[in-house]
Amino acid sequence: MQTELSKQLGVEHAVFGFTPFPAVAAAISRAGGFGVLGAVRYTAPDELKRDLDWIEAQVDGRPYGLDVVMPAKKVEGVTEADVEAMIPEGHRQFVKNTLAAYGVPELTVGEASGWRITGWMEQVARNQLDVAFDHPIKLLANALGSPPADVVARAHDKGVLVAALAGSARHARKHRDAGIDIVVAQGYEAGGHTGEIATMVLTPEVVEAVDPLPVLAAGGIGSGEQAAAALALGAQGVWLGSVWLTTTEAELPSPALVRKLLAAGSGDTVRSRALTGKPARQLRTAWTDAWDAPDGPGALPMPLQGLLVAEAVTRIQKYEVEPLLGTPVGQIVGRMTGERSVQAVVDDLTRGFERAVDRINRIAGRSQQ
Amino acid sequence: MQTELSKQLGVEHAVFGFTPFPAVAAAISRAGGFGVLGAVRYTAPDELKRDLDWIEAQVDGRPYGLDVVMPAKKVEGVTEADVEAMIPEGHRQFVKNTLAAYGVPELTVGEASGWRITGWMEQVARNQLDVAFDHPIKLLANALGSPPADVVARAHDKGVLVAALAGSARHARKHRDAGIDIVVAQGYEAGGHTGEIATMVLTPEVVEAVDPLPVLAAGGIGSGEQAAAALALGAQGVWLGSVWLTTTEAELPSPALVRKLLAAGSGDTVRSRALTGKPARQLRTAWTDAWDAPDGPGALPMPLQGLLVAEAVTRIQKYEVEPLLGTPVGQIVGRMTGERSVQAVVDDLTRGFERAVDRINRIAGRSQQ
Numbered sequence: 001m002q003t004e005l006s007k008q009l010g011v012e013h014a015v016f017g018f019t020p021f022p023a024v025a026a027a028i029s030r031a032g033g034f035g036v037l038g039a040v041r042y043t044a045p046d047e048l049k050r051d052l053d054w055i056e057a058q059v060d061g062r063p064y065g066l067d068v069v070m071p072a073k074k075v076e077g078v079t080e081a082d083v084e085a086m087i088p089e090g091h092r093q094f095v096k097n098t099l100a101a102y103g104v105p106e107l108t109v110g111e112a113s114g115w116r117i118t119g120w121m122e123q124v125a126r127n128q129l130d131v132a133f134d135h136p137i138k139l140l141a142n143a144l145g146s147p148p149a150d151v152v153a154r155a156h157d158k159g160v161l162v163a164a165l166a167g168s169a170r171h172a173r174k175h176r177d178a179g180i181d182i183v184v185a186q187g188y189e190a191g192g193h194t195g196e197i198a199t200m201v202l203t204p205e206v207v208e209a210v211d212p213l214p215v216l217a218a219g220g221i222g223s224g225e226q227a228a229a230a231l232a233l234g235a236q237g238v239w240l241g242s243v244w245l246t247t248t249e250a251e252l253p254s255p256a257l258v259r260k261l262l263a264a265g266s267g268d269t270v271r272s273r274a275l276t277g278k279p280a281r282q283l284r285t286a287w288t289d290a291w292d293a294p295d296g297p298g299a300l301p302m303p304l305q306g307l308l309v310a311e312a313v314t315r316i317q318k319y320e321v322e323p324l325l326g327t328p329v330g331q332i333v334g335r336m337t338g339e340r341s342v343q344a345v346v347d348d349l350t351r352g353f354e355r356a357v358d359r360i361n362r363i364a365g366r367s368q369q
Numbered sequence: 370m371q372t373e374l375s376k377q378l379g380v381e382h383a384v385f386g387f388t389p390f391p392a393v394a395a396a397i398s399r400a401g402g403f404g405v406l407g408a409v410r411y412t413a414p415d416e417l418k419r420d421l422d423w424i425e426a427q428v429d430g431r432p433y434g435l436d437v438v439m440p441a442k443k444v445e446g447v448t449e450a451d452v453e454a455m456i457p458e459g460h461r462q463f464v465k466n467t468l469a470a471y472g473v474p475e476l477t478v479g480e481a482s483g484w485r486i487t488g489w490m491e492q493v494a495r496n497q498l499d500v501a502f503d504h505p506i507k508l509l510a511n512a513l514g515s516p517p518a519d520v521v522a523r524a525h526d527k528g529v530l531v532a533a534l535a536g537s538a539r540h541a542r543k544h545r546d547a548g549i550d551i552v553v554a555q556g557y558e559a560g561g562h563t564g565e566i567a568t569m570v571l572t573p574e575v576v577e578a579v580d581p582l583p584v585l586a587a588g589g590i591g592s593g594e595q596a597a598a599a600l601a602l603g604a605q606g607v608w609l610g611s612v613w614l615t616t617t618e619a620e621l622p623s624p625a626l627v628r629k630l631l632a633a634g635s636g637d638t639v640r641s642r643a644l645t646g647k648p649a650r651q652l653r654t655a656w657t658d659a660w661d662a663p664d665g666p667g668a669l670p671m672p673l674q675g676l677l678v679a680e681a682v683t684r685i686q687k688y689e690v691e692p693l694l695g696t697p698v699g700q701i702v703g704r705m706t707g708e709r710s711v712q713a714v715v716d717d718l719t720r721g722f723e724r725a726v727d728r729i730n731r732i733a734g735r736s737q738q
Contacts, residue, residue: 014732200556200598231732356729360597360725364370
């Protein structure tokens with residue numbers, strides 16, 4: 001599964017794997033794909049350095065990348081306390097009441113909530129970049145709009161390609177105009193932040209909009225047949241996130257969450273603002289139902305919602321409160337029915353791709369058998 | 370573009386075209402595809418007979434089919450007047466107010482509204498079947514659940530294959546258990562009634578769920594690249610509806626509607642209950658916005674909503690009230706940017722398919738160039 005982009009990056013398969021787990025990122029690159037580590041949970045630069053060093057030691061010179069979250073709009077001099085002060089009391093009470101209704105215990109005194117607003121702030125992302133550029137990363141991806149011009153220039157000086165996610169052709173053209181090298185077209189069915197346009201429609205639209213820039217297709221891709229479909233639509237590779245969540249290398253915060261993912265069908269996700277304030281696909285849970293109910297208070301805008309629910313999410317995960325337990329994941333969760341190693345996922349993917357190519361050749365009357 | 374199913378049906382391309390217009394259905398079959406005429410607008414059996422006779426004369430023995438709307442639940446002895454009486458006065462007033470707000474004129478006295486509830490009732494569908502089975506149709510499709518067992522048996526006695534639409538694997542298995550021959554997996558991005566699961570995820574799920582029954586992929590397919598993608602996902606053919614709306618053979622009720630379709634982007638549709646009471650993808654208009662607004666009355670269940678809005682839809686179309694003017698259409702509307710003949714659509718599709726096969730072979734390292 002070789003495209004111009006995969007050749008340029010020196011990987012065996014045009015398979016890009018986004019993951020928050022260093023062990024998964026390293027395993028993807030070792031398996032011949034391109035591992036991309038999500039940096040949002042690293043608020044301390046030395047932790048990111050430790051994990052990039054570790055990946056570096058694992059991949060034997062194979063390429064890998066980093067995904068940061070740099071907001072498109074720069075917010076100067078705003079502290080976490082300033083943002084905290086903008087959260088209405090009624091929303092805080094709604095969180096308390098919902099947690100109480102499900103008997104979710106408090107954290108012990110001094111225990112930190114897992115997800116801090118700081119991971120979403122530009123200065124944190126810039127500290128991450130200082131660490132990242134000291135490593136031989138080959139790709140820098142940004143999940144929130146185009147990164148600032150100086151970051152793009154710095155990446156290019158280092159020979160690092162810059163990728164950005166887009167949910168529409170208009171969005172993709174903005175990336176191209178900002179000097180981005182690769183557009184990740186993220187369809188409606190994807191996990192995490194998504195727009196309304198499905199991968200089948202979005203991929204060729206974005207390919208045409210930014211031609212000749214390479215496009216990676218994201219959303220709805222977990223098998224080799226789905227990868228073949230995305231490549232037929234004009235993508236130069238596939239960008240997978242959800243499928244790695246149930247690999248043996250993943251470090252999900254709770255075994256109950258793994259069980260929920262393995263049991264979920266493709267209809268068990270919802271595109272909800274409950275997690276971050278922007279629509280993000282995730283497991284549908286009693287928690288998303290509460291936020292999405294017509295009589296709920298409505299989610300706050302980003303970044304307020306993420307800050308508001310950070311402690312609640314940590315408590316739900318720590319105490320494995322099953323009805324509320326969720327995670328961002330795409331509609332392919334329906335096919336994630338057993339734990340596999342990252343290597344097995346990549347092997348299944350490349351085998352499925354070959355089967356799909358055989359099939360399409362038979363249909364086209366070009367069978368070589 | 371040949372699959373086992375297209376060979377069985379004796380067509381050149383595994384391209385199934387659903388359309389309410391006899392001229393489009395005939396042109397699809399003449400172009401080597403399989404034209405399927407939508408019967409819902411035929412309340413008088415003699416009109417359906419006239420149009421099937423006409424198609425018959427056009428297609429020179431090439432196969433074609435009929436799509437009926439038989440409700441899954443049988444409703445005995447309910448008249449249109451009974452259904453009318455179930456519509457709340459507040460909803461009638463909302464329709465009046467919305468039409469008045471946009472200055473939509475009344476119909477002239479005695480003028481019939483275009484769309485009657487009767488087209489959705491089982492007896493009407495059965496009258497249609499009596500006519501259809503007197504013609505050499507090769508396929509009978511049903512848009513609302515599995516058709517009744519006696520209808521399936523009658524079709525099979527006549528050598529007619531039966532197809533049914535499904536938006537989930539569960540739904541598809543019900544069709545298989547009802548003796549259906551072909552499942553049309555209709556993804557989220559499709560025009561008309563759709564579920565939440567996108568074509569990229571739905572197609573392989575349904576293929577696996579009903580194996581070895583053939584599956585047609587619907588939703589998001591208007592180009593040869595999209596057809597190649599659907600076939601890579603395991604479909605035995607593609608089912609296209611939206612793309613024919615802007616063909617030169619189509620008979621849309623208003624030129625203004627054609628202009629709106631040609632101008633619309635992929636983000637200009639919405640999945641709304643405004644038209645029939647069930648979620649159906651259509652152009653987003655001031656009409657759908659009014660129904661979908663949080664302070665609106667909410668759509669009524671099927672078939673009440675369709676009956677409630679029938680006259681309004683006719684008036685909006687007749688007087689070309691642009692802000693309210695809409696039609697069911699899928700997200701591929703963004704690529705419907707110019708009028709083409711049906712033959713040109715099929716030619717573009719088969720050429721695009723060959724390009725996609727070339728592309729996928731290059732990526733797989735099987736290039737024959």
